[in-house]
Amino acid sequence: MIELAHLQVLSAGLFCIGMYGVLARRNAVLILMGIELMLNAVNLNLIGFAVFTDPDRALGQIIAIFVITVAAAEVGLALAIILRLYRQRSSVNVDELNMMKW
Amino acid sequence: MTTLVLFYIAAAIVVGGALGVVGTRNVVHATLFLLVSLMGVAGIYVLLFAEFLALVQVLIYGGAIVIVLLFALMLTRHREFRGRMENPQWPLAAMASISLFVVMIAAIFANPQEGSKEPNHTDFTDLGTSLFTQWAIPFEVASVLLLIALIGAIVIARSGDPE
Numbered sequence: 001m002i003e004l005a006h007l008q009v010l011s012a013g014l015f016c017i018g019m020y021g022v023l024a025r026r027n028a029v030l031i032l033m034g035i036e037l038m039l040n041a042v043n044l045n046l047i048g049f050a051v052f053t054d055p056d057r058a059l060g061q062i063i064a065i066f067v068i069t070v071a072a073a074e075v076g077l078a079l080a081i082i083l084r085l086y087r088q089r090s091s092v093n094v095d096e097l098n099m100m101k102w
Numbered sequence: 103m104t105t106l107v108l109f110y111i112a113a114a115i116v117v118g119g120a121l122g123v124v125g126t127r128n129v130v131h132a133t134l135f136l137l138v139s140l141m142g143v144a145g146i147y148v149l150l151f152a153e154f155l156a157l158v159q160v161l162i163y164g165g166a167i168v169i170v171l172l173f174a175l176m177l178t179r180h181r182e183f184r185g186r187m188e189n190p191q192w193p194l195a196a197m198a199s200i201s202l203f204v205v206m207i208a209a210i211f212a213n214p215q216e217g218s219k220e221p222n223h224t225d226f227t228d229l230g231t232s233l234f235t236q237w238a239i240p241f242e243v244a245s246v247l248l249l250i251a252l253i254g255a256i257v258i259a260r261s262g263d264p265e
Contacts, residue, residue, distance in 0.1 A: 003219075006109060006113075009207060013117055016199040016206070019198070019202065026188065036163075037139065040140060043143070043155075047150055051151065051223075053216075058229045059232075075170050078174075079171075079174045084259060
């Protein structure tokens with residue numbers, strides 16, 4: 001049978017892969033994908049704890065639904081910001097975005 | 103035993119897809135790898151008897167988020183990246199990720215959680231009742247958040263006067 005530790009290890013691995021993507025990529029859209037991976041790792045952990053330690057309430061799944069909602073909102077906003085950025089700088093390379101530095 | 107084998111297959115899909123996302127040079131391939139990884143997560147939800155979450159995962163991530171990401175790529179892809187896809191700090195990023203992973207694994211095995219042996223099953227009815235009675239206000243707040251975020255996205259992305 002699946003145990004909680006399996007899920008925790010998988011979730012930790014997915015989170016770290018996503019974190020590498022966020023830290024190492026140069027394209028803003030690929031950074032966004034890394035964030036999605038991290039959010040999914042969190043959800044996996046949440047669902048794991050909910051189904052293994054919370055006997056009769058649906059709380060874990062409901063919080064996971066909220067996380068997915070916020071992720072959807074975040075992707076929509078991030079797309080708008082990236083489009084605006086591309087229009088102004090004609091680049092989505094985050095290494096070149098230094099207009100807030102002085 | 104069968105569920106464990108299925109879990110390992112799904113976990114391999116998830117991790118392989120995620121490695122594809124962070125490793126490939128082609129941005130469209132990265133998006134498709136992301137889709138593979140997210141569908142693997144949906145498979146794990148099915149194995150944990152969280153069918154509603156699996157459905158939501160397929161609908162929202164497979165149907166909406168990946169499409170939005172593909173749109174973002176399509177609209178910003180005129181100039182390809184030259185040279186590396188990673189910035190110069192990628193070895194540091196890899197070290198940070200691996201050390202975080204080691205720390206988390208150590209923490210997981212140092213504190214084994216007392217849990218039930220079998221996954222508990224929450225059916226649709228309980229989930230819906232709970233969502234629309236006990237969690238009705240957070241649900242409405244989430245709806246308003248989504249609305250505000252989408253209106254904000256339209257306002258930001260609208261072609262106004264370039265400053």
